[in-house]
Amino acid sequence: MCGDGAEKRVDAETLRLKLSIPNAERIFYLAQAFQDGMSVDEVFERSRIDRWFLRNVQQIVEEAQVLQSTNLRAERSESEDSRPWLSGQTAVPAVQQAGGPSAMTGEPPVFRGFEQHGPVIATRRHLPHWEQEGATYCRTFQLAASIPNTLLNQCHEVLNGWLKFPPRPWDYQTSR
Numbered sequence: 001m002c003g004d005g006a007e008k009r010v011d012a013e014t015l016r017l018k019l020s021i022p023n024a025e026r027i028f029y030l031a032q033a034f035q036d037g038m039s040v041d042e043v044f045e046r047s048r049i050d051r052w053f054l055r056n057v058q059q060i061v062e063e064a065q066v067l068q069s070t071n072l073r074a075e076r077s078e079s080e081d082s083r084p085w086l087s088g089q090t091a092v093p094a095v096q097q098a099g100g101p102s103a104m105t106g107e108p109p110v111f112r113g114f115e116q117h118g119p120v121i122a123t124r125r126h127l128p129h130w131e132q133e134g135a136t137y138c139r140t141f142q143l144a145a146s147i148p149n150t151l152l153n154q155c156h157e158v159l160n161g162w163l164k165f166p167p168r169p170w171d172y173q174t175s176r
Helices: 012-020 026-035 040-047 051-069 092-098 149-164
Strands: 121-124 128-131
Touching: 012 026, 012 040, 026 040, 026 051, 040 051
Parallel strands: none
Antiparallel strands: 121 128
16 A cells, blocks of 8 residues: 555454554554455444544545556656656656546546646636646645634633633643
């Protein structure tokens, strides 16, 4: 699942145990559980991880299986033609030919980078946004100033009042 070559699968009994112990490696055991066909409810019963998060991990595992089944590993050659960033070509056709249906959308997985010299649609409301037909891109946003000033002022008043008279520390260690 990880693609680092260090993947370690465990037997079913060990997997059940590993799912119940919270640690940094548990995410990999979640992946194995879904690869082995466990349901979200079964994994939840063993891990007590939120079902929403488990469904998202399950979707990632399903997509990874689809990508593996379509053999997206492109054959690399030593020629300049295999390096589109040097030749001015785009890698889209190779990805389109290799594609298989996505588990979520049924469409073949395709990544189309932003074409530097292609037509761009620039829109503006509060911030400028650049869009390009067919390009894969991500929008970010900020929630600053997303609540009314009256509510923000009330929050500041409550905070300042609390800071004037904070509760005493519970013990000597906390007070330091």
